[in-house]
Ligand SMILES: Nc1ncnc2c1ncn2[C@@H]1O[C@H](COP(=O)(O)OP(=O)(O)O)[C@@H](O)[C@H]1O
């Protein structure tokens with residue numbers, strides 16, 4: 001076969017946990033990458049036994065094995081962007097931060113995953129410090145949800161103004177380029193509203209609120225879509241706006257599977273054809 005005719009497809013890396021139920025984590029990320037026409041690669045940080053009702057087990061991958069996966073991808077294939085999701089413990093965070101620096105991984109999106117939609121703790125308490133001090137400073141964008149923004153800023157969040165204040169504190173405390181505080185954990189129509197702060201400008205990014213209980217994987221999907229859009233050449237604010245549209249569609253076509261909170265659905269581009 002003549003490889004000269006191969007399309008130039010951007011490559012994206014996800015560093016995240018496996019979700020056996022397929023709604024969040026690595027599984028959501030790789031699916032999101034595929035629907036954005038980018039080649040997905042992965043470094044798995046932990047394996048969760050999980051479904052729409054909750055997380056019943058977690059096993060960490062040794063940090064050196066996480067590092068080996070990142071190196072295997074970057075040394076040979078190379079990536080145009082990357083995202084992190086569930087990192088579980090302080091040792092994995094420190095190892096990932098070191099590799100991001102050593103390999104100069106571009107366009108890093110950090111989703112500071114702490115708790116699952118079903119209320120299960122996904123990050124050790126003593127790991128927040130490493131997230132804040134070692135990894136988030138190396139990111140182009142950090143995307144905390146309401147709960148994570150409260151932990152990272154130390155501020156209770158009950159309103160849009162609180163989201164704005166938290167975004168500024170997180171920006172100041174970490175030195176990250178841009179903070180996106182997500183509104184999915186807020187009340188009513190605020191659930192479709194996110195706050196962007198880049199150190200100079202605050203933007204309120206609004207998409208229509210979708211009324212569904214099947215929201216498992218929204219945060220993973222958003223950060224994966226942002227990383228994919230960056231790899232495809234979008235600037236950061238455009239990448240975020242495009243990703244929000246994708247998540248809104250995925251929520252509108254979410255899957256009523258399992259007995260609990262089902263996952264967002266990625267198949268909307270293929271349906272009704
Ligand atoms: N019901 C909803 N309707 C529309 N957008 C939503 C809804 N829930 C979450 N989102 C959007 O999904 C993205 C992920 O947010 P969020 O659910 O807060 O993240 P996480 O999964 O990390 O808790 C954000 O852009 C948020 O605005």
Ligand SMILES: Cc1ncc(COP(=O)(O)O)c(N)n1
Pocket residue numbers: 016017018019024025026048050085086113115116117118122215216217218219220
């Ligand atoms: C492996 C893994 N990564 C991330 C999440 C968070 O997703 P959600 O907040 O939708 O439960 C999860 N539940 N599992």
